Amino acid sequence: MDIRIERRERVSVIAVEGSVDGATAPALVASFREEVLGGMVRIVGDFSGVDYTSSAGLRALLETVKETRQRGGDLRLASVQPDVWRVLDLAGFTGILKLYGDTDAAVASFAG
Amino acid sequence: MEAEVPSRRSRIAVVIGSGSVKCAAAIGLFKVLQREGIPVDMVVGCSGGAIYAAFLALGHDAATAEKKTRELWTRDITHRRNTRALLRAILPQVFGFDERFGLVDDRRVLERLRDGLGDSRIEDARIPLHLTATDFHTGEQVVFSRGPLVEAVRASIAIPYIFEPWRVGDRLLVDGFLSDPMPIGVAIREGADVIITMGFESPYQTKVTSALRFAFQISSITSNNLLKANYAFHNLAHHHEILPILPQFQHKIHLFDTDKIPYVIEEGERAAEKQIPYLRGLVGPRPA
Numbered sequence: 001m002d003i004r005i006e007r008r009e010r011v012s013v014i015a016v017e018g019s020v021d022g023a024t025a026p027a028l029v030a031s032f033r034e035e036v037l038g039g040m041v042r043i044v045g046d047f048s049g050v051d052y053t054s055s056a057g058l059r060a061l062l063e064t065v066k067e068t069r070q071r072g073g074d075l076r077l078a079s080v081q082p083d084v085w086r087v088l089d090l091a092g093f094t095g096i097l098k099l100y101g102d103t104d105a106a107v108a109s110f111a112g
Numbered sequence: 113m114e115a116e117v118p119s120r121r122s123r124i125a126v127v128i129g130s131g132s133v134k135c136a137a138a139i140g141l142f143k144v145l146q147r148e149g150i151p152v153d154m155v156v157g158c159s160g161g162a163i164y165a166a167f168l169a170l171g172h173d174a175a176t177a178e179k180k181t182r183e184l185w186t187r188d189i190t191h192r193r194n195t196r197a198l199l200r201a202i203l204p205q206v207f208g209f210d211e212r213f214g215l216v217d218d219r220r221v222l223e224r225l226r227d228g229l230g231d232s233r234i235e236d237a238r239i240p241l242h243l244t245a246t247d248f249h250t251g252e253q254v255v256f257s258r259g260p261l262v263e264a265v266r267a268s269i270a271i272p273y274i275f276e277p278w279r280v281g282d283r284l285l286v287d288g289f290l291s292d293p294m295p296i297g298v299a300i301r302e303g304a305d306v307i308i309t310m311g312f313e314s315p316y317q318t319k320v321t322s323a324l325r326f327a328f329q330i331s332s333i334t335s336n337n338l339l340k341a342n343y344a345f346h347n348l349a350h351h352h353e354i355l356p357i358l359p360q361f362q363h364k365i366h367l368f369d370t371d372k373i374p375y376v377i378e379e380g381e382r383a384a385e386k387q388i389p390y391l392r393g394l395v396g397p398r399p400a
Contacts, residue, residue, distance in 0.1 A: 021390050022353045052386070055347040055354035062348070086358055090311075092344035 002049075003031050011107045012040040017049030020057030028057075032064040032075070041073025044106040048079035053087050065097065074098065078106035122352065122395055123153045125304035126168075128161030129294030129339070130287070131312030133366075135160040136181060136373045137359045137380025138310055139167075143174045144384040145308075149398045150391060155237075156298045158244040158288030161310070162268035166261055169241035170232060178373055184224045187368040190274065192217035197276070211248055211284060214276030215324070218266075221275065225262045232261040242302065243268050244288035244295045248277045253291035255298055256280075273327055289314075293339040296346040296354060305352040306394050308387075310359070310380070311339060353394060359383040 001018035012035045020028060035043055043064070053061075065075045076098045080088065088094050100106035126145075128138045138161065145152060157165025163184065167177040194217045200207040201215075234241050235258040243256045245267035256264035259280075267278040267285035277286045288295065294311035314332035317325045347354055359379040365372055392398070 019390060021355075023390065023393055052390075054356070054390070055350055058347050083358075087356055090340055090343050090356065090358070091347050092340050 001027065003028060005031065005035065007040070008107050010040070011042045011044055011110050013044045013046055013103055013107065015046035015049065015103075019052040019054075020050055020060065021052065021054040022056035025056040025060040029060045029063060032060075033067070036064070036067050036071065036073075041068045041071040042110045043068055043073065043075045044100075044103055044110075045075060045077045046079060046103045046106075047077050047081065047084060048103075050081060050084050053084050058087070058091050058093065061093065061097070074110075076100060076106045076109060078103040121151075122305035123303055124151060124306045124308065124395065125154045125156060125299035125302070126152050126165075127294060127296050127299050127307060127309040127311075128155070128157045128165045129309070129311030130159030130161055130289035130314070130335070132160040133181075133185065133369050133373065134312045134359075134361070134376060135164045135310070136178070136376040137357075137383070138164040139174045139177050140359075140377040140380025140382070141308070141310060141357055141384040142168050142177075143377075143381055144388065148388055148392070150395055152239055154240040154242065154299060154302055154304060156242045156244070156295050156302075158268055158292065158295050159271075160269065162243045162265050162288065165241060165243060166229060166232075166237070166265055169237035169239040170229075171238040174377070178377065180228045181373060182370050184228045185368065185370055186224075189221045189224060190216045190368075192220060194218075194276070212276045214270075214274055216274050218275045221269075222262075222266060225265055229261045229265065234258050234261050234264060237261075240302075242295075242298050244292065244298060245270065245278075245280075245285040246288055246291040248284040248286045251291060253288070253295065253297075254280075254283060254285060255295075272331060273324060289335050292342050293335050294343060296343065296350070300346060300350050306391070307350065307352075307354045308357060308384075308391070309354060310357045311343070313339060315364075355387055355391065357383045357387060 001024035004015040006013045068075050078100045155165045155169040200209045243264040245254045263280050268288045270278050270286045277284045299307045313336045317329045320326050
């Protein structure tokens, strides 16, 4: 899994590539946490390159969502691919996360 | 970062949820697991998934499981209507109505189950097997881990309104999907580490042209939401990995589309293959 971080003013865009599973979730959580502890609590997860997520991946997302929201921010996802969307939907995540068609829209959503 | 390597080999469970003929995709999953030499320590099944869980846990190869399904699940198992049940539904005060309600005469399906499964007992399966049904009176999930296989499968596929609830001992049982359409919780409770799960949402009616279709629609809404709620909980509750294998079907698969079984198996195989590299990482290298 590859993780790239880009700052767009007060929003941190974390682009993830590969599978989010037990092998990779700890690295993703660490990246998310580093941003949160650095004060970047508005995070967009660019999931255009994510092809699969397991239960460990879902737990990583949930942990970050809770951490950001506790600090007044949020984790929002962009460009979620159909296979991953199905898992998110099955696990009820589409009901608690804000999802956007692309990264720009997700970043813009924090402007309001 | 590397995946945590447990000191003992991870116990692997395969969970096959409800989904009628679509559950045949589990045959494709097993083909992949066998080809890759990935051991399965337990199989859990409910509703349509109970049939495949049984075949696969008994040790049937993919071709035999497919053949047995084609023999078992044919359209004529629902041809004989249960006229008395219909009369009881329409005129309950005249004919009397009770919980043993099902619009289809179940003698044929029972006969087919007996032909396909014989006298096998659950505890005799090569892979430990757990099948689920639902207590009609309490709504509780009932898990069969031993006893006559035919009885457990018949209870697990007691589709509401279609087949009448099935009595096992002192409990009246209905379809397993009513308590959990994808019973991952059973695998967690039985000590599984890595849980490979295959589940399907119930289809929604395109047109509601009868009271029965109306009832099916309500049932699909309820069970699909139950599937998601339970899956969400199990994901958070489990200490290790749950790997969903969700085959995608380009063609619509109906309840008795047994002619589409080869296609369904192929899609199951395709979906499973995608997860092999990660699964391999979790369970270790292929045995020499």
